Structures are given as structure tokens and as C-alpha cells.
Amino acid sequence: MPTVEVGDLADGDFLLDVREDDEWQAGHAEGALHIPISEFVARYGELTEAAPQDGRINVICRSGGRSAQVAMYLGQQGVDAVNVAGGMQDWAAKGRPVVNTEGQPGFVL
Structure with missing residues (x-):
């Protein structure tokens, strides 16, 4: 599984957040x-409308499990996609x- x-x-x-609505509402990466x-x-x-045509899709969830599934699916479709290691938990921990x-400032649920 390709990761970043x-x-x-x-x-x-480009960042694709695959968490559920309540998680997104509590806190997400802007953009x-x-x-x-x-x-x-x-x-x-x-996704196909919003994603850059020649760029990589970085898939993120809370910790990396769900995003790994989506990144794998996208890869099977021929899309350049990678899983963001550690997910939003690591995103927040890295500041x-x-x-x-x-x-407004949010938090990872």
C-alpha cells in the first residue's frame, strides 16, 4: 500500500477525507x-470532478485504516492514490x- x-x-x-460526517464536522484539514x-x-x-487530473490523491481518515481501503480501491481504478499514514490523529499531533x-479551530474525533 503506497503511503505518505x-x-x-x-x-x-489534494486531500480526500473519508471519515464520517460527525468526524468531519468536529475537525478536518482545511481545503x-x-x-x-x-x-x-x-x-x-x-472525486473525479474535484481531483487534479495529473496529481496524486492523498486519502486520510482518523488513523489510516479506512483511508487505506479507499486508496487501494482508487489504485485498482488506475488512480494515483496514497494513504496518509497516521491519519488525522497524526495530522493534529504534527501541529x-x-x-x-x-x-473555527476543531479537533479530531
């Missing part, structure tokens, strides 16, 4: 695209900004 460390992500890298894993297959078209749905 949180510290290796640059500002502006990430949110498609819950439970809705992923049905909403796949949203990367976490915001809630109102744009």
Missing part, C-alpha cells in the same frame, strides 16, 4: 474534499491546522 507521511504533504496537496467511506462508491463522480465546519 503527514510531514511530507505540502500545502495545496480537503469530504466523501465518507460509507458513501464513497455512490459519490465517486465528485497541522484542524478546523470545524464553521472554520
